Amino acid sequence: MLAPVTHISALARIRRRRMLPVPGKVLVRAGQNVAATDVVAEGVLAPEYAVLDVARALGVSPERAAQYTEREPGEALSKGSLIARRGGRSVIAPRDGRVAALSNGQLLLELRSKPFQLLAGIPGTVMEVTADYGVTIEGVGAWVQGIWGNGHINSGPLAVMADGPDDRFGTDKLDPSQRGTVMLGGNCGDRKTLEGAAALQLRGLILASLATPLIPVAARMPYPILVLEGFGKLAMNAAAFKLLSTNAGREIAVDAEPFDRFTGERPEAVIGLPSGGQPPIPLDLENFRVGQRVRLSRAPRPAGVGAIRQLPDGLARFPSGLRAVAAQVEFENGDSLLVPLANIEVIG
């Protein structure tokens, strides 16, 4: 059976395609080294338009409006520029922009908009440039994928503020001397902590879990928040905690883009590491097999890490009464449980 993969890796080669959804301008070149926060491309995603009813303003039919219009499509205008005039009546540009079209007596003015800046997201090297759209970047380092992100990207030195995988992350952890860092916390359950982190100008926050009522608060925070396990009071999986906590002080990039199962975009954190060689790019999908290291995504032991010891034939019955294909998983403390395969992710 196909096995989804969550990447928690001490050393991996990571490849990311960073593309604008519309044509724009690529700002880097192939072979260039980039930091996670470097702008690699920019473009106007959805320009805003003003619809000016020239015909109505001049008191003429739509068919006659064109003959009084003094501007052509493509022409740049500044605010207050004359667009059309008839006798004492005139139409002027309400804002800076460019004439996009004149149709049926109406003029479409594309307003000047701030371009969207596409960040690299991970530290690495630009391997390929796709003209007008973006780049493919490869980086080498320690890599942890999460399950929820608030859409921001930033990087900074990693400050480990969690004493263990199930530690609570509260305001007492917001040490002012850690201003500008990316903090590793445990479970966060109060709003003041998230707001305090913003006041401390954190460059990122990596949490095991977040209280559900705080989702909208976290979404509004100006710094990236990466949640590794989910919502509620969930401990961090031991593999991710060990990897992150042993890298305190290193520069870590947090790309907290929202998880999209269809596109495969997933929030993640990368610690760029020097590598003598080129480690392989890990697979994103495997088949379940005995010996694989896995992470549980649901009860009975959410975020539990263990190894598959057996893949029994047929269906197993669970406490809920459901019958499903299962694996016998042995956890790091020696416990062993039968778990639905649907609730297991392979650690890659």
Next chain:
Amino acid sequence: MSEQELILEEEAAPEGLQELEQRLNTPRSLLAIDVGSVNTRALLFDVVEGRYRFLAAGVAPTTAGAPMHDASEGVRYALDTLQRISGRTLTTADEQLIIPSTRDGAGADNLASTLSGAPPLKAVAVGLLERVSLESALNLLGTTYVNVVETISLAKRRHIEQQVNTIVKQRPELVVVAGGTDGGATRSVLGLVNALGMAISLIPPDQRPDVVFAGNRALAERVSGFLEPLTQVHVTANVRPALTSEQLGPAETLLADIFRRRHASRILGIGELNSWSGGNLQPTAMSLGRITRFLSLLQPHGALAVDVGASATTVAAGFKGDLRLRTFAGLGVGSGLQAILHSRKLEQITRWLPLEIDPGYVLDYIQNKILTPATLPAERDDLAIEQALAREAMRMALEQSQARFPRNAKRLHPELLPVFDAILVSGAAVAHAPTIAQSLLMILDALEPTGVQQVILDKNNLAPALGAAAPVNPALVIQLILDPISFLNLGYVIAPVVSARTGAPVLRIRIQYETGHSNIVEVAMGDLKLIPLPGGRRARLEIDCFHRADVGAGPGRSLRLERPVIGGPFGVVVDARGRPLRLPGDPRARLETVRGWHMALGR
């Protein structure tokens, strides 16, 4: 009219009757493939002992999205499983489907395919009046998997700038323009089309939407002439030919074509699946609608089908061939839970729980399930939450579907479902519950059927497959539609509309068995009672009503059923809990009540 004649009538249009009759008389095996949002299923049907049978199913995770981005991989895994289970070879060594079947019994003669597991198409609805043509445009879009990102109508016309900006920002893939009855308004429609054209001209050419014009026929040429230089325009019959009539049929077919083409071009493997099925891949919802319409032709009071998926819920109601189909893309028990959270208070979900569970845990559970929709509830608490959510998904879908049901449909209560003869429910959350008692209780709680209705569980999601198979193998559809081996008859449910004090007698039911002996069952207000009737056995019912209870003959009037009922695993079920169903406000009393219902059906 016989079942065969009905299907013949349905299928006569695309080909001659002679060819169709020939097809009906030639046994042909069928492979059906459904690509859902979580799972891909392969179903095998063939003739066994002179009758079509559903033989086996193979299931695998859907691979249309990341990381494979190729739906054919999931199809291949599902076929591998099916081959293992059925023992039949379906693919060649180089993984090509064997169609038609070979003399040695490998392969299948036909393939029918359905798709629901793709992100919904982003759509815009354009109409003149919100409650007339715009409503019809939205009804049309509701027949398939779309996410309506903007509506444009005369009432909103002063916001033209906002509409243009929204369309440019949202980049819809599909725009449905309705408006103007045939021979009616023209100028206003052209005004709206002008705004639409303006917006489309600002979108890069390779990202422009398909435009379906389903308005005033007199304008078709002018609308095409205006929009065709900008994008692909499809003209179809007016969905609102007159103020009081709606006609979605021809436009639905067109929408299915666009759905097929769009997904074939953006998801690897879908084009291949479409070509395997003769270019006839169907949206799963439309196939379910098709089979529901067939069913409704066979039943005096019509048929209802409800499918609860992970990302979408579909309601198909057929009234003597008149189909009312509504698909709720984004409402489901996986990634579609966001819609429930958005529209329901937490108490509306937790009221169904038969266990004491902290409401905070329920909220966390829902959010985590949205992130991991393919996971299974292995623990009792988790299962109880998922079943509560399935109830609310069905209730929400039905509430929003009811406005489209015909006004003259027989109802026993204005707020409740019309009386249907058959109710068919599918979707893993309901159909794959650990016990069929749980499945039945979810259906009764969510649908609140009234009168006397048969409840059927589609455990293997066969109904959409049969709908998709109807054009290629109508004989199979005729034989399998409600076949008791393929579909599980949960039994007939007698549900009076009544309001009385708990414990007051509301029904006296006389059941006359085939053996000749009879039994009388007294039913009190609040009861959820089972009358013994072995599975598959028939019996006749006479129902006396008290306290103005109504089971279909009018308040307080006795009902003698003309047709016999057929026993299911619960015999005959009497649901006298009252309609509309009300749960106690006190949490402890509510918990006891809900536990009592579970106990009554045997957990």
